Amino acid sequence: xxxxxxxxxxxxALMGAAMTCLPAPAATPATLSIFAAGTLAxxxxxxxxxxxxxxxxxxxxxxxxGSVMMAKRITDLHQDADLLAVAxxxxxxxYMFGNxxxxxxxxxxxxxxxxxxxxxxxKYAGEINAQNWYKVLARPxxxxxxxxxxxxxxxxxxVQLLNLAEKYYNAPGLxxxxxxxxxxxxxxxxxxxxxxxxxxxxxDYLAIYxxxxxxxxLKFLDLPARINLSDPAxxxxxxxxxxxxxxxxxxxxxxxYAISMVDGSKNADWAEKYVALLLGPQGQGVMKxxxxxxxxxxxxxxxxxxxxxxxxxxxxxxxx
Amino acid sequence: MKxxxxxxxxxLALGGFQLKKIDFAVSRGEILVILGPNGSGKSVxxxxxxxxxxxxxxxxxxxxxxxxxxxxxxxxxGFVVQNFGLFPHLTxxxxxxxxxxRHQTAAxxxxxxxxxxxxxxxxxYFGIAHLASRAPADLSPGEKQRVALARALAGAPDLFLFDExxxxxxxxxxxxxxxxxxxxxxxxxxxxxxxTHDRSDAYALADTVAVxxxxxxxxxxxxxxxxxxxxxxxxxxxxxxxxxxxxxxxETSQNGLSIEVGRQxxxxxMPAKTLPAGSAVFVAIRAEDAxxxxxxxxxxxxxxxxxxxxxxxxxxxxxxLITLSIDCGFxxxxxxxxxxxxxxxxxxxxxxxxxxxxxxIHPMAE
Amino acid sequence: MTGEAAAGRLWRRWAAPSQPSGLYxxxxxxxxxxxxxxxxxxxxxxxxxxxxxxxxxARMADVRDAITLSLECAFLSAAVAALAxxxxxxxxxxxxxxxxxxxxxxxxxxxxxxxxxAGIALLMVFGRQGFFGEPLQTVGLKFWGTxxxxxxxxxFVSAPYTVNAARxxxxxxxxxxxxxxxxxxxxxxxxxxxxxxxLARRSIMTGVxxxxxxxxxxxxxxxxxxxxxMTAPVKIYELFLRFGLEQSAAAAVxxxxxxxxxxxxxxxxxxxxxxxxxNR
Numbered sequence: 001x002x003x004x005x006x007x008x009x010x011x012x013a014l015m016g017a018a019m020t021c022l023p024a025p026a027a028t029p030a031t032l033s034i035f036a037a038g039t040l041a042x043x044x045x046x047x048x049x050x051x052x053x054x055x056x057x058x059x060x061x062x063x064x065x066g067s068v069m070m071a072k073r074i075t076d077l078h079q080d081a082d083l084l085a086v087a088x089x090x091x092x093x094x095y096m097f098g099n100x101x102x103x104x105x106x107x108x109x110x111x112x113x114x115x116x117x118x119x120x121x122x123k124y125a126g127e128i129n130a131q132n133w134y135k136v137l138a139r140p141x142x143x144x145x146x147x148x149x150x151x152x153x154x155x156x157x158x159v160q161l162l163n164l165a166e167k168y169y170n171a172p173g174l175x176x177x178x179x180x181x182x183x184x185x186x187x188x189x190x191x192x193x194x195x196x197x198x199x200x201x202x203x204d205y206l207a208i209y210x211x212x213x214x215x216x217x218l219k220f221l222d223l224p225a226r227i228n229l230s231d232p233a234x235x236x237x238x239x240x241x242x243x244x245x246x247x248x249x250x251x252x253x254x255x256x257y258a259i260s261m262v263d264g265s266k267n268a269d270w271a272e273k274y275v276a277l278l279l280g281p282q283g284q285g286v287m288k289x290x291x292x293x294x295x296x297x298x299x300x301x302x303x304x305x306x307x308x309x310x311x312x313x314x315x316x317x318x319x320x
Numbered sequence: 321m322k323x324x325x326x327x328x329x330x331x332l333a334l335g336g337f338q339l340k341k342i343d344f345a346v347s348r349g350e351i352l353v354i355l356g357p358n359g360s361g362k363s364v365x366x367x368x369x370x371x372x373x374x375x376x377x378x379x380x381x382x383x384x385x386x387x388x389x390x391x392x393x394x395x396x397x398g399f400v401v402q403n404f405g406l407f408p409h410l411t412x413x414x415x416x417x418x419x420x421x422r423h424q425t426a427a428x429x430x431x432x433x434x435x436x437x438x439x440x441x442x443x444x445y446f447g448i449a450h451l452a453s454r455a456p457a458d459l460s461p462g463e464k465q466r467v468a469l470a471r472a473l474a475g476a477p478d479l480f481l482f483d484e485x486x487x488x489x490x491x492x493x494x495x496x497x498x499x500x501x502x503x504x505x506x507x508x509x510x511x512x513x514x515x516t517h518d519r520s521d522a523y524a525l526a527d528t529v530a531v532x533x534x535x536x537x538x539x540x541x542x543x544x545x546x547x548x549x550x551x552x553x554x555x556x557x558x559x560x561x562x563x564x565x566x567x568x569x570x571e572t573s574q575n576g577l578s579i580e581v582g583r584q585x586x587x588x589x590m591p592a593k594t595l596p597a598g599s600a601v602f603v604a605i606r607a608e609d610a611x612x613x614x615x616x617x618x619x620x621x622x623x624x625x626x627x628x629x630x631x632x633x634x635x636x637x638x639x640x641l642i643t644l645s646i647d648c649g650f651x652x653x654x655x656x657x658x659x660x661x662x663x664x665x666x667x668x669x670x671x672x673x674x675x676x677x678x679x680x681i682h683p684m685a686e
Numbered sequence: 687m688t689g690e691a692a693a694g695r696l697w698r699r700w701a702a703p704s705q706p707s708g709l710y711x712x713x714x715x716x717x718x719x720x721x722x723x724x725x726x727x728x729x730x731x732x733x734x735x736x737x738x739x740x741x742x743x744a745r746m747a748d749v750r751d752a753i754t755l756s757l758e759c760a761f762l763s764a765a766v767a768a769l770a771x772x773x774x775x776x777x778x779x780x781x782x783x784x785x786x787x788x789x790x791x792x793x794x795x796x797x798x799x800x801x802x803x804a805g806i807a808l809l810m811v812f813g814r815q816g817f818f819g820e821p822l823q824t825v826g827l828k829f830w831g832t833x834x835x836x837x838x839x840x841x842f843v844s845a846p847y848t849v850n851a852a853r854x855x856x857x858x859x860x861x862x863x864x865x866x867x868x869x870x871x872x873x874x875x876x877x878x879x880x881x882x883x884x885l886a887r888r889s890i891m892t893g894v895x896x897x898x899x900x901x902x903x904x905x906x907x908x909x910x911x912x913x914x915x916m917t918a919p920v921k922i923y924e925l926f927l928r929f930g931l932e933q934s935a936a937a938a939v940x941x942x943x944x945x946x947x948x949x950x951x952x953x954x955x956x957x958x959x960x961x962x963x964x965n966r
Contacts, residue, residue: 069927076930121815143814148913151927184914185831189927193910196806201815202830246928370869392868399869401862409884418880420871475870 032270033080034062035070037087038190039112039154040257042215043290044085047283051274058270066152066190071095074102074262082265083274087112087209088153089258093301102263105302107314108256109279111293113210113230114154114161116144117218122204130222134165137205138177145186145194145203150246153255154191157229158207160241160252164227167240182207209255214291229255230293232318256299257292261307272307279313324348324511325479330378332368339364339535342378346479346528349509351502353522353543355558356532362515365532366481369513371395382478393420398472398480398510402487404464406456412467413452416442419474433508434473442470446504461489465497469504480505480512486521498524519560523547531555549592552686553602562607562643562653568600569683576678579603582650586626588681595683602684607643609680610654614664615673626676628652632668635661648674728942734932735939743936752921753941757948759833759917760901763840767848767897772890775852776878780861793849796842801906804842809910812838835911840901847900851893855886891956895949902945 032051036044041064048060063070067086073079075095086092089108096103116133118125123143128136137144149155162175188194191208195216198206210230213220225231229238232254241252259278261271277283279298288294300306300314330342339361346352356362367373369380371392379388387395399405407415416439434441443449446466456464465485472480482501486494502525505512514525522529522543529547530540531554539551550556556564567581576589581603588603595601615629630648637643642661646652654674656666666672743749778790796804812819812829819829829835859882867877883890905919913920918941926934 066927072927072930148924151924183831185912188909188913189924196910197809197813197830200806200810200813202809202813367865370865372865372868391873392865393871393873395869397869399866401866405860405862405866407863407867407881407885418867418870418872420876471870477869481869 030058030267030270032058032060032082032267032274033265034060034083034085034274035073035079035081036062036064036083036085037067037070037153037257038064039087039209039212040064040085043110043211043286043292046286046290047274047278050282050286051277054277055270055273060274067091068095068151068153080265081262082267082271083259084262085257085259086153087255087257088157088253089256090253091153092258092260096260096262103260104263104305105300106258106260107275107279107298107300107306107310108258108317109283109295109298110257110287111230111232111295112255112257113223113225113228113293114157114207114255115210115213115220115223115228116205117198117208117213117216117220118205119198119201119219121201122198125204125219128221130224133221133223134169134171134174134178137181138174140181142181142205143186143203144178144182144205144207145188145191145197146182146207147191147194148187148189149243151189152191154207154209155187156243156245156250157252157255159243159245160238160250161207161223161227161229163243164238164241164252165223168224168227211291229253232256232299256295268307272310275310276313279310324350324383325513326379326381327369328379328381330365330368330375330380332364332373332375332378334364334373337361337364337535339368339375342537344528344530344537344540346511346513348511349506350527351505351512351514351525352528352530353526354513354515354530354532355517355519355522356515357517357558360532361535362517362532363483364535366399366483366513366515369479370397370399370481396476396478398469398475398477399483400465400468400472400480400485401483402485404461404468404485406459406464406467406471408456411453411455412448412459413439413443415456415467416471416474419471419476439474442474446470461493462497462500465501469501473508477510480510482512482514484516484518486518487516495524501525519558522559531558548606549682550604550684552684553604554686556602556604556682556684561604562655563603563605563610565603565605565650566600567603569595569597572597577683579681579683584628584649586676586681587678588683589679591683593685595685599685602686604682604684605652605676605680607653607655609676610646610652611675612644612646612654612656612660612664613673613675615671626678626681628674628676630672630674632666632670632672634668635666646672646674731935732939732942735936739932739936740940740943743933743940746937748916749921749925749937749940752916752918752937753944755833755836755915756902756918756941757944759836760840760898762833762837763844763901764848764894764898766837766841767845768890768894771845771848771893772852775849775890776856776882778849778853779856790853794846797846799843801843801904802910805839805907805910808838808842808907812911829911831912831914833915836908836915836917839907839911840904843904843907844897844900847896848890848893851896852886852890855889855893856882858889859885888956891952895952895956898952899945899949902941 034044044062048062051060052058067088068091071084071086071091072095074081074084075098084092084096084103089106092103092106116137118128123141124136124139136142146158147155149159159175159179162178166172166174186203191206191212194203194206197203210220226234226237229252235254238252238254243250259275261268261275265271284294284296298314299317301317303311303314303316306314325346327342327344330339332339342365344352354362354365364373368375371387371390375388379386381387382396407418410418434445440449443452446469448463448466448470451459451463451467456467459467486497489497498521514521516522526543528541529543530537531546532538533554539546539555546555547559550559550561553564565581567579569577570580570585571578576587577595579586579588579601586603628648630646630652632644633647634645635642636645640658642656642658644654644656644666646654652674664672778786809816811817814820814823814830827834829838863881864877867881868874872880903919905923908917909920916924922934922937922941925937
């Protein structure tokens, strides 16, 4: 028995020693804290790496989650962040421009579209295309996943898309029939939580952003620009799509990712440089590589409130 | 007459331990004591008889019925363990009532004994009716023994098994409970097997004794025979023979053997199994058989009487009994009572004589 | 022991402890620190609420439904853990077989698995196209978005507590008592229910209560399988996303109060009858 005991103690001692040898987080002069929407995770990590290479004495720490939740962590939980990037540009004025204000401007830097992704295992995967999708998705027995419209932008954007599609294809009842295949059981806070469900065959189709579809190498449908909320030029049309949520009736808007510097942050200089990188050609290139639509240049609201160096990178948001 | 309980050629391997061909029989009303050092297999033997281990070969028979294939609950056996094993979550009455069997299968019983199904009569028989609603933790050892017996009896046993029940008790309680147990068992006339490492239990309880060593019975028979004629040095020491000496046989004759021990020659009666001259032997002499007397007592020393002269090298006192260590050509221990020591004026260095009768010198081959 | 004798003993222990007083002091100090660490955040959370705010959340039907659902599913989870875990614990306690140490360690494994991973693993096996999920779906048993799904997620993360506590309880029962019961004519089943189980009852109850508590609080694994109907942790999270800290904290404190009352009640039930005094 003795050798077994000795070996156990030795193993424990080794583990303890190994843990003390783990590198402690390095103490750098500055840490830039970014709160961003979940769908920005992949491109932002690339941009963070670029930024750290250009500015070696800054570390970028990014946290990702639902846009509304990240905003509330700043406004309600008073967590420290230097930058906030959201999937729906309206989240910033709605939550951050309040009283007291946590931000005073924002810049739209990327575009996205709502689409439906699927796998080979999905029902009717062989026959679905960009023309008949709304009929296929309405068939009984098809399981569709989406995110919660009350808490997540892509949730209500999906509903708005279906609402617009009903008029576009002149197919009354389309929204209701498709949503019937996307019951509460298939809903989550963020659409990305459902990707594993899609891959495991629990659901057949998932309403998600085009960027996510490309990042996860999933099959997706290229839906018409008139309904998929991808083009700011179609803003007037998008307004016709209504989603009824617990936060009120929300009218459709183009999906524009926006970023802002948080008021009162201690790293305003670095934050400004980050935004410059993001809005410039390098940042835009990364966004495009990851399946996002680009802006050249970015649109901004309250340009006068922006730091001087950033003003030349943007142009005012077109009135809609 | 067929024995009430018979164990035949029981062989078992358990982990690293082995029981080899265990054989014995117990009659109605008889108590068999299995005596052995710790680790000799006493508990394993009991548990095999009770049905908790399946033997590789051999049989267990009770009342002529072969039980070897039966599970414990079908064997009509009463089991009493160290600290008596009362169920701590049940009262005394519930302990007794929990037994399931009510019909004894073997020989008929005395009508004076309580019927098996009658719990109240059982409690009254053992004098514990007033404890019926007490918890076991509140009982004295004596009370616990009675409850354990009553409970075992409620299971209509054909055989009692006792696994060192007194080991954890102080000497006085030990003796008292042992006496009580003997009385109960005599009255119940149910065969019993009692397992212990304590030879005083064997002296007090046993009708027959089996000595167990490393899973084998090294000697079995009537209690008297084991104590007075041990078969080997091991058994001799285990049953408390104070003098186990080594020597060798010089000469054999029709009267007996001459054995050289140390610097002396002892004359011993011929043992049951003849031993050849020249062979090395062990000699067992019980300390009470070494009669101490004054060296200057008159009379001719005769070779047949084995009279030895020696001097006292030590005393060991256990109250009234004193063990004398004597050097008389070899080391010998003798028992004396206190008054005798004073009468002979003995102290360390005193010269004395010891007489040992030839039939009290017991030679053993191993 | 008389009252006087008891008081005298207590005084002696305080005034002149026989053990080195440094040891007692350290125990008290560290114990108080840990207790404070556990209790103060909960008290601070509770103090953010007033009777009115709690009454307000209690009026919300969806909050009440979520708490009720959590309690019911946790109960089912604890029941399954008891029914299947107690026999497993008995086997681990009484039998010796090669690889027993591995099995015992496997029982603890769910405790080390990140909750989201656990949820995905369960979905893989019990989902629409899962190894068990597919055949079970044909007989009408679904785990996606159902009470059954909540229960298996809760069960996965909390079963080890029942098994471990029950095993320790069974190991503490003297095997000789079981042997004696057998010789008295009780078969293996009767012996288990009349002797072994009552003696291990306390440990088992403690384990099941822990399982119940752990089940109520599970979030990460549950939310992979079931978002609607919402359990209490999921509801609290949704309230936080929609309304912010105040409402979610109120719902959280309400859940805490309900849970605390339940646990006290369960503990009292488990200790019923006083401690079983072993044979001296």
